[in-house]
Amino acid sequence: MKTLFTVLALGFALIAQAQNDAVTKLFNEYYNDEKFTKISVSSKMFQLFTEIEPGDVNEKEILEAISKLKGLKVIATDSAANSAKLYADAVKKISGNGYEELMEVKDAQENMKFMISEKDGIINELVMVVGGKKSFFIMSLFGEIDLSKISKLSKGMNIKGMEYLQKLDESEDKK
């Protein structure tokens, strides 16, 4: 019986590793390509801001959203000749590794897909892939993620690309 539990535990660990690898591999793939902007934020950065006293309710919500994050990675370019292929490849690689699709938006300008990795009812990773005519954008947010607060974070922070997260709020409003 003990052996069975050990095998199961190892199995789950391998699945978790495989999920993580899918996004990490994509980041590594584009790391040395000068066309791509690469951003990586570690948990240390987020920890630092948990000690800040919020000035108002809005700030409190932003800081709450930040405090539960463990990391952020972004890969972006606005000069990809093959953005449609990059988008399709990224979606294929990520969704084939156990991520669940959360939302998809398609319009004349761009396609975007939100995928999550969930454990025990808690979202521990949110991956967003966006492909435009020449643009391509992947963002992976990991930690304990509350989607309603993440959209507030995107509204509060003036970071290019984060506005895509507001689509999550829009989809909530339509329900």
Add this chain to the structure above:
Amino acid sequence: MRLILTLFFLLTFSSVICAQSSAVTEFKDNHETALAFYFYPSTLRMINLQRNPEFDEMIKDIKKARFFKLDSGVVTQPDLTTLGNDLRKAGYEEMMMMKSKGNDIEVLGLEKHTPEIVVISRNGYECMLLEVTGMINIAKIPKLIDAFSSGAFLDVFNLNKEQNDRPADH
């Protein structure tokens, strides 16, 4: 008793000396700086020409900030790699990394009662180092960007700009 007092003073002074001779100080001493600014709470408040309360709120937990600009001719990428490694040896951990169109930014932080953050930024023609002792309220940054865009602050990096000649609104 004398031994205890001697040990106490030795430890106290050695830690002060250690804090002053950081990797950034050594780096700055070994390379010619084109621009150097030292900010303290009082001088940080001085650049807030329009007395923007958001700015005062953001800087209230900053104890000290040092800013150095160096020409690319005096700093090479291996120099900056060595600086990053020296900081890591001193206990700093990577907080953020960004590479974009020839601009490289690395943020390293040292966790302690009063945190220390070092930002190393390099592009093709210059290198900038920012060392902050204390905290910056990240939640205030969006409002600050708007304020900076509207020219509400003294731009200490472009002191000859016309906007800086403008008197402060009170």
